[in-house]
Amino acid sequence: MEVTGKEAQEALQDVESVAKSVQGRLAYGIVGPILVLWGVVWMVCFALTHFMPQVAGWGWIVGDSLGIVGSIYLGTRGARAGAVRSESSKRMGWKLFWFWFLLFIYADIWLAVLWPWRGQQLGMFLVTLVMFAYVVMGLWLEMRFMLWLGLAVTVLACAGYVLSFLIPGYLDLWLGLAGGSALLASGFYLTLRWR
Amino acid sequence: MSEINEIIHQPIRLKVMAALFAMESDAEADFTFLRDHLKLTDGNLGAHLEKLESAGYLSVRKAFVGRKPRTFLRLSRAGRRAFEDYVEALRKVIDAAHVAEVKQPERRK
Numbered sequence: 001m002e003v004t005g006k007e008a009q010e011a012l013q014d015v016e017s018v019a020k021s022v023q024g025r026l027a028y029g030i031v032g033p034i035l036v037l038w039g040v041v042w043m044v045c046f047a048l049t050h051f052m053p054q055v056a057g058w059g060w061i062v063g064d065s066l067g068i069v070g071s072i073y074l075g076t077r078g079a080r081a082g083a084v085r086s087e088s089s090k091r092m093g094w095k096l097f098w099f100w101f102l103l104f105i106y107a108d109i110w111l112a113v114l115w116p117w118r119g120q121q122l123g124m125f126l127v128t129l130v131m132f133a134y135v136v137m138g139l140w141l142e143m144r145f146m147l148w149l150g151l152a153v154t155v156l157a158c159a160g161y162v163l164s165f166l167i168p169g170y171l172d173l174w175l176g177l178a179g180g181s182a183l184l185a186s187g188f189y190l191t192l193r194w195r
Numbered sequence: 196m197s198e199i200n201e202i203i204h205q206p207i208r209l210k211v212m213a214a215l216f217a218m219e220s221d222a223e224a225d226f227t228f229l230r231d232h233l234k235l236t237d238g239n240l241g242a243h244l245e246k247l248e249s250a251g252y253l254s255v256r257k258a259f260v261g262r263k264p265r266t267f268l269r270l271s272r273a274g275r276r277a278f279e280d281y282v283e284a285l286r287k288v289i290d291a292a293h294v295a296e297v298k299q300p301e302r303r304k
Contacts, residue, residue: 001198001199001200001201001204002198002199003199003204003285003288004288004292005288005289005291005292005293005295005296006292007288008199008285008286008288008289008292009289011204011209011285012282012285012286012289014206014209014210014213015209015213015282015285018210018213018214018217018233019213019214019216019217020217021232022213022214022217022218022232023217025232026218083224083225083227083228083229084218084222084223084224084225084228085222085223085267086218086219086221086222086223087221088219088220088221088222089219089222
């Protein structure tokens with residue numbers, strides 16, 4: 001069978017577009033709902049920190065626990081119901097689990113060493129740490145969306161931190177609104193785009 | 196012009212092969228995933244899968260997940276190699292066409 005250059009070009013474009021859409025769906029299909037969950041957790045918990053600081057500590061414990069359990073549930077449910085199965089993706093799932101688990105262990109060590117800190121420093125530390133993990137994941141797994149999301153939220157958080165010296169008392173609200181809504185919007189976008 | 200694998204070059208089979216090739220080499224995809232992702236009907240996809248299976252390019256596994264029967268598809272080693280050769284052949288055709296285009300204006304001069 002013989003084809004012309006134009007036909008070959010079109011066929012190659014088809015191959016690239018199908019490969020891109022399949023890889024996108026497999027990579028982001030599970031991530032979308034997890035981002036929505038963390039967007040809600042951040043918004044609620046940072047709002048609680050701003051409006052009801054006396055219960056914020058417990059709020060974060062409950063919120064983070066729900067977030068962690070929910071992420072594991074959504075991740076495993078997505079993988080099980082997932083239309084594509086492979087041993088290598090299963091191994092990758094476990095690697096990601098240990099990556100996040102160890103990251104939080106290290107975060108606890110750093111926080112213990114850096115004590116005493118103010119509430120706002122803690123908020124900034126955790127937001128930038130989680131976003132750093134997004135950036136690493138984006139580079140590691142070649143998920144460009146995660147890379148840019150991590151960088152964008154970090155910039156928003158840092159801008160809020162700098163502004164908090166001029167307009168004090170609103171950083172938590174800013175982190176909840178800017179960070180939380182960025183996660184929420186990205187999560188909805190990915191869920192709808194790759195469902 | 197180069198020889199192109201006729202079995203793979205058919206538009207739907209090309210998409211099926213491209214989708215399976217884009218996954219991990221040990222991955223198997225659910226029939227319904229491919230059908231929905233490539234926007235095909237059961238019958239249409241089934242017919243093309245048969246052709247690819249008879250060429251030895253993919254293996255089909257039927258299993259029950261819970262109580263539901265499901266069909267899983269996987270690119271065979273031969274299928275993976277055939278697809279790589281196919282893409283390589285496409286690139287050669289494009290390169291040859293490009294060289295011909297460049298030479299044509301030179302001849303006119």
